[in-house]
Amino acid sequence: MSSCSSADSAASSSYSSSKEQSENEERQTWSWLELPRDVTAAILLKLGAVEILTSAQSVCSSWWSICKDPTMWRAIDTHNWGNVFNLPYNLEIICRHAVDRSCGQLVDINVEHFCTDDLLKYITDSTSHLRRLRLFFCYDISDEGLCKVVGKLPLLEELDISIGTITKDALEVIGQNCPKLKSLKFNMKDSRCSHIESDDEALAIARTMPELCHLQLFGNKLTNTGLCAILDSCSHLESLDLRHCFNLNLEGPLGKRCTEQIKDLRRPNELINDYPFCALMGDSGLFYIDNLLGFSDRDFLSDVDYQDDLYAFLDGSDFSDNVSYYFDPDTYY
Template sequence: MSSWSSADSAVSSSKEQSENDERQTRNWLDLPRDVTAAILLKLGAVEIITSAQSVCTSWRSISKDPTMWRAIDMRNLGDLHDMPYDLEIMCRHAVDRSCGQLVDINVEHFGTDDLLKYITDSTSHLRRLRLAWCYGISDEGLCEVAGKLPLLEELDISIGNINDDGIEVIGLNCPNLKSFKFNTQVFTWPYIESDDEALAIARTMPELRHLQLVGNKLTNTGLCAILDSCSHLESLDLRHCSNINLEGPLGKRCTEQIKDLRRPNDPTNDYFDASMRDSGSFDEDYPMGISDTDFLSDDDYEDDFYAFSDGSDFSDNIG
């Protein structure tokens, strides 16, 4: 009896293990579509296009859903020459996939006037636009598209070529703007004072709730203009604004009027961390449980990858 019991136990254990393995194998493919979409969205646009969409036909189908591209985050560390693909070509492809539903996009380090025009020609629903470190975007380019951004609520044009002209046009055309970042590279500006940008903000952005001006050349005059005009401000970042003196009545006013105030001498550690954050990477090993029979062919992957390679042309045939 004991030998039969042992055999039965072994068979039962083997069967349970087989069933567990089978469940584990099909779990990823059996996930509801919305759950899989939520997982893919954690990866970011570059990882979806270069890696995740090539895992299986199911993931590829989900990756083509326009709702997956309402937000396109292509942030990077600026090492564009080391990339095996062209971010601008890839970004245009991602914008096309949104089918006019795009509301949020980040093209830091590689945005250009032409790309910005392509984006704003493709959607009238943008609410968040991040153009930090985009030296390829000019005042003229920003002014050209400002009229196509009536719903814009958040804008980051830190560290680039934009000046008070671009700021003013944006303010006049984007009445819903609530958050504005216009930081410069952090260093001291000896004997250089300018309130042009601060006054442009004060004149045209009365609905601001959040304003970041790290390293700006504004003086107390420009700051007072902002405080007078932007009465809804909740947070104000003045770190490394070396021409600002918050001693006396102005400092008291800032403390009373602004809930979250960053003073000129406050540490900038988190500012540098935020500027240099990585977008993450896709795990080289595919998740457990995806069947080999559901993988795309090498040709499917190579067609997409070639379309975004440096020096190649964007292809209308890319699916």
């Protein structure tokens, strides 16, 4: 009897424990679904447009309703790590759906790697309130395409058109049509080995963007002439990033002027550890570093020289110690 009683007691205890666990899980599930709508919306916004449209919105009717709300789409982020060819969905179609859901309320959009002239036109036709536009690594956006739409961006304050095909012609049109522009990122592959000099972009910026407060020109070919023009015209500049602008000489009076006039100055030879587009990590290790840092002329360097250059651009530690640092998602995006 004692043995049976003990077994019954154990079975009862196990059942109670299992029932309690089940009830706890049920309470946790209901507590998640019963979150206030604005809290759930804030959580979903952390996912980004692609994740919301391809998965999150289908979880339940409550999330579907929230994901249809135009206020969810005032800012659209279509980050994609640059892998636009092997995805199970079409990023341009997803982006158009996201823009449609904003119902004209779009103010901030990040369309990197895959934006085209047609998609950019679709975006700018859909809103007149855009304040932030990021078109990093969009080689399918042309001067002509960009010039056709900037007239619809009178409220634009921040623009990133780094690493693409945009020239000084489009920069001038942007400056003429976007009087509220405060921040410009116009980064490119640096020309460390080619020694080509050009002040075209710098002079276009100086002529048409006097209200700039923040300017990043990583790898630009400008000389002291172009820099002086920017300093003369853009009197509100607070930050200026000139890293890898190796045609500049800031050792004399110009360097002193930059230090006195600019609160946050990044000089040509400063470290690039915090620059987000240094390299990507692939199956075989670190690659694209030639491409993104602009070492298209690597063939002109010996292997020793090449390693020395990389060593100099890091923080002085061994190259192998920095490989994992170069692909930190929190830094990259």
